[in-house]
Every structure is written in structure tokens, then in C-alpha cells.
Amino acid sequence: MAAPALVRRAHEDYVAAGADVLITNTFMSGIGTSSRWRWSISRVAPSRPGTSAKSASPCDTVGPMARTPLDGAARLACADVLHKRFEALPETATVDDVRRWFAASSHRKMAFLADGDRYVGSLTREDVAEPLDAGRAATEVARPGPTVAPDAPALSGRDVAIAGGALRVPVVGGGGRLLGVVAVTEDLAGFCG
Numbered sequence: 001m002a003a004p005a006l007v008r009r010a011h012e013d014y015v016a017a018g019a020d021v022l023i024t025n026t027f028m029s030g031i032g033t034s035s036r037w038r039w040s041i042s043r044v045a046p047s048r049p050g051t052s053a054k055s056a057s058p059c060d061t062v063g064p065m066a067r068t069p070l071d072g073a074a075r076l077a078c079a080d081v082l083h084k085r086f087e088a089l090p091e092t093a094t095v096d097d098v099r100r101w102f103a104a105s106s107h108r109k110m111a112f113l114a115d116g117d118r119y120v121g122s123l124t125r126e127d128v129a130e131p132l133d134a135g136r137a138a139t140e141v142a143r144p145g146p147t148v149a150p151d152a153p154a155l156s157g158r159d160v161a162i163a164g165g166a167l168r169v170p171v172v173g174g175g176g177r178l179l180g181v182v183a184v185t186e187d188l189a190g191f192c193g
Contacts, residue, residue, distance in 0.1 A: 067190040070158065078157040079150035081191040082171045082180035088114035095141065096134035098123055110168035112178060113142050119178040120144075124166045147172040150179055154191065157182035 068081050089101060091113050098111050102125050111128075113120040121142025128141065147170045148157045160182075161169040167184040183192045 067185055067192050068154075069190040070155070070188075073154040073158070073191065076154040077150060078148050078152045078154055078171050078182050079179070081154045081157065082150070082182050084180045086112070086181050088112040088178055089138070091115045091120045091139055093138040094134065095128045095132050095136045095138055098128045098138045099134070102128070109166040109183075110164075110170075110181070111138075112170055112181070113138055114178050117178055118176045119147065119170055119172045122168075122170055148182060149173065154182070158184050158191070162188065 068076070073081065087101075089097060089111055093101075093113060101111055102108050109124065111123045113123070121139060121144050123138060123142050127143070128138070132141065146160050146164065148160055150171050150173050157169055157171070161167050161184045167186070167188075169182050171179045171182055173179045184190070185192045
């Protein structure tokens with residue numbers, strides 16, 4: 001994708017205009033050993049009265065998620081490759097709350113704690129594994145970092161995500177605001193989402 005920020009803005013315009021569903025197709029060639037179509041359907045929170053709200057997140061995607069290959073990311077920033085739609089747990093969450101959040105999906109690799117939209121810390125499944133007391137405050141075991149800034153190079157975000165082991169790193173902006181997450185694919189060939 002030559003201009004991911006432009007495509008993202010177009011999608012945000014559709015949401016602002018009242019779209020409930022975004023369907024995207026991307027033909028990707030030269031990645032791996034074959035060319036293939038990648039597609040996703042993302043539900044977004046409806047803006048019209050009388051419809052039920054459903055938060056959009058990477059977990060709401062149907063089918064293979066879009067991905068930005070690493071070989072095309074040299075001039076991109078973390079803001080160009082991040083998931084903007086994600087779920088953060090409140091800073092009041094317990095270890096048990098985080099365990100249940102992870103149990104809801106095998107695709108969840110890192111949990112974020114937030115005070116409103118302010119980043120508090122991150123946890124992996126291993127951070128909340130037994131025999132840790134289920135009633136313990138998650139903030140007591142959460143790590144405050146690493147994090148990346150939205151204007152950091154995307155490839156630096158990739159390196160931090162891989163180094164942490166979970167293939168994820170939170171993107172934190174001014175005032176400690178949690179903006180999203182840089183997620184690296186399992187095969188380490190691109191950014192997912």
C-alpha cells in the first residue's frame with residue numbers, strides 16, 4: 001500500500017458519514033511465494049439512533065486481516081501501521097479480569113490498562129499466569145513499557161514489538177494517551193491490522 005494514511009482517512013470518513021460496515025480488498029503480489037487476496041470486514045460502532053453499538057476492534061474482523069508488508073514500511077511511521085480500534089481494560093482491573101480477557105480469544109497477545117484514554121501499563125498472558133492471586137490488582141504486575149510514539153519509524157515499532165515477545169507494542173502519544181497498538185504478524189513478515 002503506497003499511502004496507508006490516505007486509505008485510513010478515507011475509511012474514517014465513511015465511518016463519520018454513518019457506515020456500519022467497512023469491507024476492504026487488497027491484492028498483494030510478491031509477498032511470500034504466491035500472490036493472494038487479503039480481505040477483511042470490520043464492524044464499526046453505529047452512529048445512527050436505533051442501532052446497537054458494537055465496538056470495532058481487530059477481534060471484529062472476519063477473514064484474514066489486511067497487512068502491511070515490512071518491505072513496504074521503510075518510510076512509514078507507527079501511526080501508519082497501528083490498530084486504532086482496540087480494547088483497553090480499566091486500570092481497576094484485577095489479574096482475574098485480565099485472565100478472562102485473554103481467555104475470550106486465542107489471538108489476544110497483550111492486554112493494555114488505561115485510565116480513560118491514558119496508558120497505564122501492559123500485560124501478557126505469562127504476566128497473569130497461575131499461581132498469581134486472581135484478586136490482585138493488575139496494575140501491580142503490569143509493565144509501564146516499552147511503548148512507541150506515533151511518529152516513530154514503523155520498523156522501530158516492529159523491533160520493539162518483536163523484542164517484547166508478544167509481537168505487540170502500545171503506541172502512546174502526548175499526555176500519555178493510548179492511541180493504538182503496533183502488531184507484527186506471526187511470520188514476522190508484516191504488520192497486521
